[in-house]
Amino acid sequence: MADGTDLFEIIHTTRAMRRLKPDPVPDELIRKILEAGVAAPSGGNRQHWRFLVIKDRAIKEQVQRYYKRALDEVVGPRYRSSEPPPGVSRVQYDRQLAAVTYLTEHFHEAPVWIIACLDEGRQTPTRGSGASIYPAVQNMLLAARALGLGSTLTTRHLLYEKEVEAILGLPPGVHSYAILPIGYPMGRFGPVGRAPLAEIVYQDRWEQPYPGLQ
Numbered sequence: 001m002a003d004g005t006d007l008f009e010i011i012h013t014t015r016a017m018r019r020l021k022p023d024p025v026p027d028e029l030i031r032k033i034l035e036a037g038v039a040a041p042s043g044g045n046r047q048h049w050r051f052l053v054i055k056d057r058a059i060k061e062q063v064q065r066y067y068k069r070a071l072d073e074v075v076g077p078r079y080r081s082s083e084p085p086p087g088v089s090r091v092q093y094d095r096q097l098a099a100v101t102y103l104t105e106h107f108h109e110a111p112v113w114i115i116a117c118l119d120e121g122r123q124t125p126t127r128g129s130g131a132s133i134y135p136a137v138q139n140m141l142l143a144a145r146a147l148g149l150g151s152t153l154t155t156r157h158l159l160y161e162k163e164v165e166a167i168l169g170l171p172p173g174v175h176s177y178a179i180l181p182i183g184y185p186m187g188r189f190g191p192v193g194r195a196p197l198a199e200i201v202y203q204d205r206w207e208q209p210y211p212g213l214q
Contacts, residue, residue, distance in 0.1 A: 010145050013189045017150025018103035020110045020183030029147050030112055033182070036143035037116075040135035049133050050174060052115040060108035062167045063179075066160040071104045074159055086195030103152070103181070110181035114140065121173045133177045140180060150185030153178050 034051055042049060054060060079100070084093035116137050118129060137153055144151045155178050157164045165176055203210040 010142055012191055014141055014145040015190060015192045016099070016152035017185040017187065017189070018099040018152055019186040020103075020106070020150050020181060021186055022109045022111055023184055025111050025149065025182060025184070029149065030114075030182070032147060033114070033140045033143045033149075037114075037136040037140040040139045042132040042135070043128065046132065048119045048121075049136055050117040050119050052117060052168060052170075052176075054113040054115060054168075055111070057108060059167060060110075060113065063157060063164050064104075064108040066164055067107050067157055068104050070156045070159040071101070075100070075156060086199065087193040092193060103154075107181060110183045112182045114180040114182060115168060115176050116140075116178040116180065117170065117174050117176050119174045123173075125175060130177060137178050137180065144180075144182055145189065148184070149182055150187075150189075151180045151182045153180065155179075 030053065034053075037051065038047070038049070076097075079093075079097045084090050088096070116133050118125070118133050120129065141151055141153060157176070157179055161176070168176065170176065198209065198213050201210045201213060202208050203212075
């Protein structure tokens with residue numbers, strides 16, 4: 001469990017936990033995470049989210065092959081050629097790549113995956129579609145943190161969307177938007193690294209400082 005139940009403490013210490021133990025996670029905890037997910041808002045309150053809980057190792061192994069291929073071909077080279085993001089040092093960024101690589105190699109060993117999907121029927125997904133699923137994903141990440149479980153939001157499988165969704169057996173009109181691997185973390189929760197608000201928040205006009213931060 002988190003040290004206390006302060007919402008802001010949980011928010012500020014819910015960082016990506018990519019090194020997970022293979023130990024089983026009780027269904028009771030997964031249910032709590034899912035209940036937190038469906039407490040989120042969705043466009044028009046349509047609630048057309050769907051969640052696929054994956055425990056079958058054979059399925060996970062098939063997906064992991066594409067997940068690793070995406071690292072080798074796209075994500076890894078991007079990490080190695082790009083500058084660290086705001087609030088992150090080069091040493092921290094290199095550690096992040098090491099953690100990303102570890103997750104990739106052991107992706108199928110995470111005891112539980114939650115695949116966050118939208119059932120969009122015959123409608124074509126639009127720029128706003130994610131607004132009906134990513135709030136639920138964030139709620140689930142926060143709930144996992146509060147329960148002492150690690151996870152991370154990953155969308156890398158979408159580089160091979162058709163192949164992975166075929167493996168997952170998603171019906172026509174249903175699309176995946178994120179995979180949350182869930183397990184007990186090997187490391188410790190801690191503060192997230194982010195840029196100062198003064199660098200990213202404006203008032204009334206673009207790049208006009210917001211005085212409320214002074």
